[in-house]
Amino acid sequence: MxxxxxxxxxxxxxxxxxxxxxxxxxxxxxxxxxxxxxxxxxxxxxxxxxxxxxxxxxxxxxxxxxxxxxxxxxxxxxxxxxxxxxxxxxxxxxxxxxxxxxxxxxxxxxxxxxxPEADGSITLDLPAGLSRPAGPLPGLEAALGRTPTAVLRTEALDKSLVVFPDEHAVRNLVPDLGAVGRLPVRSVTVTAPADGPACGYDFVSRTFCPAVGIPEDPVTGAAHAALAPYWAERLGRPGVTGYQASARGGLVVCRIAGDRVLLSGRAxxxxxxxxxxxxxxxxxxxxxxxxxxxxxx
The missing domain is CATH 3.10.310.10 (Diaminopimelate Epimerase; Chain A, domain 1)
Structure with a gap:
């Protein structure tokens, strides 16, 4: 096969x-x-x-x-x-x-x-993962080693969306993955605004899923189904671009379409x-x- x-x-x-x-x-x-x-x-x-x-x-x-x-x-x-x-x-x-x-x-x-698109990219049509403000998640701050500015919950994806003030905080995060894996969620995505318009993207993120055998996911389409609605609302426009700042890295172009999210990328x-x-x-x-x-x- x-x-x-x-x-x-x-x-x-x-x-x-x-x-x-x-x-x-x-x-x-x-x-x-x-x-x-x-x-x-x-x-x-x-x-x-x-x-x-x-x-x-x-x-x-x-x-x-x-x-x-x-x-x-x-x-x-x-x-x-x-x-x-x-x-x-x-x-x-x-x-x-x-x-x-x-x-x-x-x-x-x-x-x-x-x-498939004419420029060689591929567009995905996924359900939007809407996130709502959540109460304190016991153990989250200790697991991440930093204090976030906001914590949201995406129920459909069993995901915590954790917001930090700047790109540096996300890129330099060194979480305790054992502790992250013991949190009562399937995965944790951390995110922050990009350093500026010259970056070529609007926000950064990283996703950790040790509870399901993935210490850090390199580039996560499902996470962007939740990140896109959050950043589109925060930035006031339907189209946003995210960069997942893992060791491998990847760019995800996002657009809101009602209760769906269109994600575009190459492979x-x-x-x-x-x-x-x-x-x-x-x-x-x-x-x-x-x-x-x-x-x-």
Whole structure:
């Protein structure tokens, strides 16, 4: 089985956020569902990237989506992942399976769309993650080692959005990742305004997810689904650009579209290889909301 590692939200290898992508082929088994979930979890643990994406064509679907899409961290299935969706769309475009227009993915977060652009970028259509002011989160300040100016909560993503006064504070943050992993949230995103207009972006961020096997996520599409509404409202305009200031770094162009967020970025394939483990297929109807055929490892 073919498997690729694709760096997303970048146009240069070894930057942005790497995702592993498997485009599944059911071949002559159109009536069957997804591969066994335990197998997908093991592949994701073996790849040991922030997310591994599995995409399944839906010729027999209800017409609402073209592909099914699932994402796995090294330890669990993700509800929403932007960079691995972008990487999957890049793989489909590279294989000539989409050329223009929207491709639709059926996911745990509903139908997501991706569109290749003429300039080589890809636009994602994700649900906006609206954040609301939150009360003190016990242990947060000690875990981060700094006092924020605001703490917000994005319930849909189980995320804390933590605001600092300046870019320097975000870039130089050295959190206690063990303590972050014990906080009662799936992930913590820290953010601050850019140093100035010459930067080429409006805000910076970093995202930490040690509770799900990702100490620091390099560039996080799902986080920008929450960051974009916050910064668009704060700056008073629908279009904003974020830079995720991880060691790899990546630029995300964001635009608010009602209750959706359009994120644009580029991607580049860095590894194209063969996975020498064929997936065990399970009958349709045993996917989401029903027990897997084997326990997770």
């Amino acid at each position: 073919r498997i690729r590692i694709i760096d997303a939200f970048t146009d240069r290898p070894f930057t942005g956020n790497p995702a592993a992508v498997c485009l599944l082929d059911r071949g002559a088994r159109p009536a069957e569902g997804w591969p066994d979930e335990a197998w997908m979890r093991r592949v994701a643990a073996e790849m040991n990237l922030s997310e591994t994406a599995f995409a399944l064509p839906r010729p027999d679907g209800d017409g609402s989506a073209d592909w099914g899409l699932r994402w796995f961290t090294p330890t669990e299935e993700a509800r929403l992942c932007g960079h691995a969706t972008l990487a999957t769309a890049h793989a489909l475009r590279s294989d000539g399976l989409i050329a223009h227009g929207w491709v639709r993915f059926a996911t745990r977060s509903g139908v997501l769309r991706a569109r 580049v394939t860095v590894v194209d290889g063969t996975l020498h483990s064929e997936p065990p297929w399970i009958p349709s109807g045993t996917h989401r909301g029903e027990p897997a055929t084997a326990p997770a490892p």
